[in-house]
Amino acid sequence: MVKAPDNIVFFGPPGVGKGVQASGLSARRGLVHFSMGDALRGEIAEGTELGSQIEEALARGEFASDEAVLAVLEKHLDRHGPVTGLVLDGFPRTLVQADKLEQLLRERGGEISRVLLLDAESEVLLERLTGRLLCVECTRTFHKVFRPPERSGVCDECGGELSRRKDDSEEIQLERLDTYRHLTKPLEGFYRDRGVLEIIDGSGSIEDVAGLIDRSLGGN
Ligand SMILES: [Zn+2]
Structure with missing residues (x-):
């Protein structure tokens, strides 16, 4: 029997290259890339009530609220049906989101098989972000x-x-890094407890990091 493709989560600080790596991995393995950042920007562009809430939060240098991102995720899961072979990037960011993600996937017959934490020093991140x-x-x-x-x-x-x-701007980025550390660090423990966490050094070139990711996932 052919094993269903895995659902993989990328997380890590802003600027670490989650988007590029998630999109590269999706292309290499025929998976579906779901970028929460793109989905949120799409929601803003559609001009919905939800979109304007998100826009205001981002303008304050905050992340969108749990309720807002979960609503956007659910829209996408319902639109696209199958929940295998997803590469999630920029989501979840909080324990509340991680819990809810598990539940939403389970309801649809899916699960998270691997969580890749891409990490790098703040100086590296700031240079990239600005x-x-x-x-x-x-x-x-x-x-x-x-x-x-x-x-x-x-x-x-x-x-x-x-x-x-x-x-x-640099000031907003520093604030986002602080918010990230505060909100997202507990996710590390959450996924480590589930035995799915891998930490990847995201400070190298795009090709180097892609190589580390492939080695960590193994297989094809
Ligand atoms: Zn253009």
Whole structure:
């Protein structure tokens, strides 16, 4: 019997490269990448009540509330049906979310098989966080150092103008790192108790970190 693809959770501080790694892993193994950040931005773009609550929280340098992100997650799970082969990134961030995620997956016949904690020093994270650029037209992201556009300030994809993400100032990022440590650290213990936690050094290049992830997951 073919084993159902695993559901994998990526977590770690902002700027550690969860998004890039989750998307790379999904592509390598034919899994479905679910980015909570993208889902939240999508909700904001749709202009829903939920979206405006989320937008206000992010503008204050906070994370979206448990209720808000869980509502967004449930929308997605219901829209996409099968809950195997998901790579979750940017979620869960709190114990409340982790508990609820377990429950939502169980109700749909799924479970979390592996949790990868990507970690790096604060200085590394700040350098990465403050260099992100966002296309105002198509929302594609670039990075001054790690993924520069071909022409400075112009989106490779659509020619749109690139701007620094609204929430990327250093002060706001420091606050987000503090909030992350405060809220997310307990998740480490939660998943370690379940025997699914792996800690990955996220400070190397994208390729190096991808190699560490593949080695940790084993198989294909
Ligand atoms: Zn663009």
